[in-house]
Amino acid sequence: MQITLKLFATFRTARFKIAPQEVPAGTKCLAIVINLGLTEDEVGVVLVNGRHATLDHILHDNDTLSLFPLVGGG
Amino acid sequence: MLIQINERQAQIPDGLTLAEVADLHRPGADVLILNGFPAARETSVQEGDELFLITRGEQPAEEELEALMAARHTPGVHRRLKAATVGIAGVGGLGSAVAVALARIGIGRLIIADFDVVEPSNLNRQQYFIDQIGCFKVDALADNLRRINPYVRVETHQVLLDPLNTPTIFAPCSIVVEAFDRADMKAMLVNTVLAEMSGVHVVAASGLAGFGPNNSIITRRAARRLYVAGDAVSEAQPGNGLMAPRVAIAAGHQANQVVRIILGEE
Numbered sequence: 001m002q003i004t005l006k007l008f009a010t011f012r013t014a015r016f017k018i019a020p021q022e023v024p025a026g027t028k029c030l031a032i033v034i035n036l037g038l039t040e041d042e043v044g045v046v047l048v049n050g051r052h053a054t055l056d057h058i059l060h061d062n063d064t065l066s067l068f069p070l071v072g073g074g
Numbered sequence: 075m076l077i078q079i080n081e082r083q084a085q086i087p088d089g090l091t092l093a094e095v096a097d098l099h100r101p102g103a104d105v106l107i108l109n110g111f112p113a114a115r116e117t118s119v120q121e122g123d124e125l126f127l128i129t130r131g132e133q134p135a136e137e138e139l140e141a142l143m144a145a146r147h148t149p150g151v152h153r154r155l156k157a158a159t160v161g162i163a164g165v166g167g168l169g170s171a172v173a174v175a176l177a178r179i180g181i182g183r184l185i186i187a188d189f190d191v192v193e194p195s196n197l198n199r200q201q202y203f204i205d206q207i208g209c210f211k212v213d214a215l216a217d218n219l220r221r222i223n224p225y226v227r228v229e230t231h232q233v234l235l236d237p238l239n240t241p242t243i244f245a246p247c248s249i250v251v252e253a254f255d256r257a258d259m260k261a262m263l264v265n266t267v268l269a270e271m272s273g274v275h276v277v278a279a280s281g282l283a284g285f286g287p288n289n290s291i292i293t294r295r296a297a298r299r300l301y302v303a304g305d306a307v308s309e310a311q312p313g314n315g316l317m318a319p320r321v322a323i324a325a326g327h328q329a330n331q332v333v334r335i336i337l338g339e340e
Contacts, residue, residue, distance in 0.1 A: 009306035009307055010307055043261070044257065044260060044261045044280070045261065045264055045265065050297055051297065052265070052268035052269060054265075066296075069257075069306075070261050070278065070280045071257055071281050071304075071307065071308070072255060072257040072260070072309050072310050073283040073321075074164060074169070074279060074316070
């Protein structure tokens with residue numbers, strides 16, 4: 001199945017802003033994160049089709065997965 | 075004739091001096107401001123003059139302070155600000171500055187939560203005073219907010235927030251401000267509010283360390299109930315420390331975003 005992957009802020013460095021991804025049915029968000037070379041801890045917010053999701057969320061065909069980092073400091 | 079006294083209209087007889095008006099309307103007033111400038115007691119008052127009659131050191135009553143703010147904000151706007159309850163998760167550089175801004179405009183109720191104490195290194199950016207070093211931040215901030223506007227209801231929680239206690243502590247809030255320092259705590263707060271607190275907005279911050287450009291700090295609407303202020307990349311680290319000016323820019327974004335949500339601008 002195909003999903004659209006959107007990356008934000010530092011996640012775009014040496015990667016991309018938005019790209020289609022071919023993934024097996026039943027893929028979880030976490031698998032995409034790991035595939036990007038990121039760790040679970042680096043991910044701030046996960047959105048699927050603009051709605052909040054967890055990394056355990058199972059993706060479906062034509063979903064848009066957005067990954068945001070949150071950097072420290074406050 | 076018609077004049078304004080402390081931003082309210084008042085009808086006074088012609089030919090009175092400032093001192094005579096003060097004796098009639100605010101006996102004991104010792105600071106007399108006429109049209110924006112301190113004036114002598116014997117100055118005669120003219121039609122349309124705007125007077126501020128102040129008794130030094132005396133705290134205005136709630137009704138008077140509210141009237142002054144309603145005049146600044148317009149009554150409809152101020153009523154909505156007064157009716158709001160806002161949560162602030164973490165009261166360090168961001169959270170203390172957001173709290174000060176919201177208290178100054180008379181937000182009705184603030185719920186503040188933080189486990190930490192004021193340390194000397196905090197004073198380069200956080201809204202505390204040197205004599206508050208060692209105090210719990212929530213207690214010190216509540217004291218400071220009371221000195222700004224004692225009529226704002228401030229509820230304090232000296233606690234380490236986690237996914238279990240966050241929804242309970244901030245249950246009365248329509249908006250929660252994420253103002254933590256650590257990235258993992260930011261993610262915890264944002265994800266907890268979005269997952270567990272239906273209908274509640276979260277206003278977070280990410281990327282505000284150092285002295286990078288002012289205008290790279292922006293506010294993004296990342297999801298329907300999530301706003302993120304900051305440049306998204308300037309992480310606090312050795313050589314790129316947190317400093318009052320840029321932290322205040324991000325905190326100002328967060329506080330104004332809160333106001334915009336309250337007023338239905340988003």
